[in-house]
Amino acid sequence: MLEVTRLTLIKSFFRLFLLQASWNFERMQNVGVLFVVEPVLRVLYREKDLQQACQRHLSYFNTHPYMASPVLGATVALEQMRANGQEGTFSVDDFKRISMAPYAAIGDAFFWGGVRPLAACLAIFFASRESLWAPFVFLLLFNLPHLWTRLFGFIHGYQRGVSIVELIQRYRLPDVAIRLKEAMVVLLGGLSAYLVVGVCRFEQVPTPWAFVALPLVFLLVFLARKGTSALFLLSTVIVLIITLFQVVKW
Amino acid sequence: MQIVLARIDNRLIHGQVLESWVPSLKANCIVVANDEVAHAVMQKLLMEAAVPRGIQVIVDTVDAVSELLCSDELGDARVLLLFATAHDARRAVESGLVLKKLNLGNMHAGSGKLQCSCTIFLDNDDVVDLEKIQACGVSVTSQCVPSERETKWSKMVMKRV
Amino acid sequence: MTFINLIMASLIAVICGLDRTAALQLMLSRPIVAGPLAGLVLGEPLIGLQVGMLVELLWLGRLPVGASIPPDDTQIAIGATFLSVAFAAPDFSTPVTIVFCLLVTMPLAKSGQFFDRMARRANNHLVKRVEQNVLTGDLSMIAKLHLAGIGHFALAALMTFVVVAGVGSLLCLILMPHFVFWLVAPVNWLQLTFILVGSAMILASINVNRATTLFGASFVGSILMLWLL
Numbered sequence: 001m002l003e004v005t006r007l008t009l010i011k012s013f014f015r016l017f018l019l020q021a022s023w024n025f026e027r028m029q030n031v032g033v034l035f036v037v038e039p040v041l042r043v044l045y046r047e048k049d050l051q052q053a054c055q056r057h058l059s060y061f062n063t064h065p066y067m068a069s070p071v072l073g074a075t076v077a078l079e080q081m082r083a084n085g086q087e088g089t090f091s092v093d094d095f096k097r098i099s100m101a102p103y104a105a106i107g108d109a110f111f112w113g114g115v116r117p118l119a120a121c122l123a124i125f126f127a128s129r130e131s132l133w134a135p136f137v138f139l140l141l142f143n144l145p146h147l148w149t150r151l152f153g154f155i156h157g158y159q160r161g162v163s164i165v166e167l168i169q170r171y172r173l174p175d176v177a178i179r180l181k182e183a184m185v186v187l188l189g190g191l192s193a194y195l196v197v198g199v200c201r202f203e204q205v206p207t208p209w210a211f212v213a214l215p216l217v218f219l220l221v222f223l224a225r226k227g228t229s230a231l232f233l234l235s236t237v238i239v240l241i242i243t244l245f246q247v248v249k250w
Numbered sequence: 251m252q253i254v255l256a257r258i259d260n261r262l263i264h265g266q267v268l269e270s271w272v273p274s275l276k277a278n279c280i281v282v283a284n285d286e287v288a289h290a291v292m293q294k295l296l297m298e299a300a301v302p303r304g305i306q307v308i309v310d311t312v313d314a315v316s317e318l319l320c321s322d323e324l325g326d327a328r329v330l331l332l333f334a335t336a337h338d339a340r341r342a343v344e345s346g347l348v349l350k351k352l353n354l355g356n357m358h359a360g361s362g363k364l365q366c367s368c369t370i371f372l373d374n375d376d377v378v379d380l381e382k383i384q385a386c387g388v389s390v391t392s393q394c395v396p397s398e399r400e401t402k403w404s405k406m407v408m409k410r411v
Numbered sequence: 412m413t414f415i416n417l418i419m420a421s422l423i424a425v426i427c428g429l430d431r432t433a434a435l436q437l438m439l440s441r442p443i444v445a446g447p448l449a450g451l452v453l454g455e456p457l458i459g460l461q462v463g464m465l466v467e468l469l470w471l472g473r474l475p476v477g478a479s480i481p482p483d484d485t486q487i488a489i490g491a492t493f494l495s496v497a498f499a500a501p502d503f504s505t506p507v508t509i510v511f512c513l514l515v516t517m518p519l520a521k522s523g524q525f526f527d528r529m530a531r532r533a534n535n536h537l538v539k540r541v542e543q544n545v546l547t548g549d550l551s552m553i554a555k556l557h558l559a560g561i562g563h564f565a566l567a568a569l570m571t572f573v574v575v576a577g578v579g580s581l582l583c584l585i586l587m588p589h590f591v592f593w594l595v596a597p598v599n600w601l602q603l604t605f606i607l608v609g610s611a612m613i614l615a616s617i618n619v620n621r622a623t624t625l626f627g628a629s630f631v632g633s634i635l636m637l638w639l640l
């Protein structure tokens with residue numbers, strides 16, 4: 001009975017942080033995957049078998065970098081079963097092939113769409129008060145769920161193998177992501193209001209004028225939805241403001 | 251029912267579709283037309299787990315999907331239709347599905363495939379399929395995410411040669 | 412500004428640039444972190460913080476999903492911080508310099524996408540070599556070749572920083588004497604514009620039903636609270 005030692009697993013786990021080092025347009029994270037599972041394969045296979053195993057892992061692969069943790073944890077478990085002659089319901093390659101896209105979607109929605117903007121919003125509150133805590137707040141809020149997912153995703157993936165999928169279904173992360181985004185939108189509204197009122201007070205403009213910012217933001221949203229780029233919108237508004245000030249002065 | 255986007259994407263449901271296309275087009279129904287996935291229980295489950303509630307997911311064979319979309323069954327849904335390969339898209343179009351536009355998202359590398367843009371790799375069969383689709387009056391363009399520029403398919407094929 | 416400062420800033424540019432795709436992804440690459448970090452090695456962390464805060468939201472909604480590459484806000488934050496420190500003049504307040512340097516560097520964000528794409532193309536060759544090595548049974552090179560990709564991404568980050576800081580410096584030298592006066596009076600409103608445009612970009616790209624309603628309610632509620640309390 002071949003078993004992957006804890007030390008090998010730890011080695012693989014740390015290699016996960018370099019998964020995307022050779023990201024390429026042709027097969028995306030494929031060499032990265034081989035790099036992560038290589039220590040495990042070296043324990044499980046010898047010579048010709050090892051070479052074939054390596055070859056198998058060079059096929060097209062791409063998922064969210066954090067969610068690669070549960071996928072590859074399960075992959076390691078499946079490889080171990082395979083090396084011991086136990087074939088489960090899924091081959092290693094089938095599992096990788098079918099799980100990469102859904103896991104990527106979940107990771108994109110949860111981390112890029114949910115946690116990251118939320119953490120950024122909170123950090124900007126700190127930054128607007130010139131507090132150097134801002135980057136720390138951001139890093140802490142973002143990296144707690146991130147590192148938790150990496151670590152426990154890998155451990156659970158290894159322990160449960162294919163049934164890691166049930167875990168994903170139970171957490172309903174896409175729905176959690178929607179909640180996070182809603183919270184973020186509310187915070188963003190507060191942040192914008194706080195900054196607009198701040199500038200109004202500083203420039204001695206009566207506070208009710210702050211409401212004017214709202215239709216302006218809505219107009220910007222409308223234009224952005226039509227495909228106008230951030231850079232274009234920003235420069236247009238800035239030119240308008242400068243012109244307005246010059247006209248008023250003149 | 252309205253098909254807001256028909257797309258060839260070998261990754262089917264993934265981040266680009268859910269995080270970029272769905273919000274920008276306000277789609278509320280994702281239809282996956284793929285013979286293989288239609289019979290793979292686990293893959294179907296995983297796909298459904300990746301989509302938030304409030305967005306309907308339909309996974310079925312290419313023939314069943316084109317039949318469904320030609321009928322009036324989906325009411326006033328805004329459909330985002332996904333194919334895995336050019337061949338599947340051609341089959342759907344030839345079986346009577348009316349599309350105005352076909353978007354090429356990801357068509358990944360394989361042996362004998364040549365790179366046409368960052369994420370699109372085509373072999374001769376793909377080119378034939380896409381030409382047939384275009385001959386049916388469908389405009390074929392490539393665009394990964396809405397914020398990227400749209401490229402005409404004819405321009406990409408020129409690049410390939 | 413000394414030569415050592417420049418070297419340190421480039422080092423931060425490479426470290427944060429690698430964090431974008433190639434390694435770790437602890438989000439050191441977000442402007443709100445990269446800006447203060449660059450500011451720290453240049454001796455002005457607060458300048459970096461202000462730069463980071465203004466850029467943070469603008470491209471936050473552009474996700475690095477699949478093969479799509481968002482504009483390089485990391486190098487913009489670092490480059491603009493560098494320029495703001497280098498071109499700080501006693502005639503103008505710091506925010507004026509910051510806004511000017513940001514406006515000058517932001518159009519250069521595209522160069523980051525260009526270099527990033529080059530790095531990823533270069534990685535295609537690594538894949539070919541790994542495939543050949545595995546075919547011939549030589550497995551010793553897998554890790555080395557894979558890690559060589561870090562070199563490509565590091566070079567891309569460095570090149571982007573050089574373009575942003577270099578072209579940015581040139582533009583500052585030429586344009587600053589003529590145009591910076593215009594920014595003095597409205598500077599607070601201009602800073603606010605960055606945040607509001609950023610918010611709008613996020614609202615436009617988010618997949619939440621009624622995002623604008625939620626935003627509007629929260630905005631109005633907050634103003635009422637700040638005004639009346």
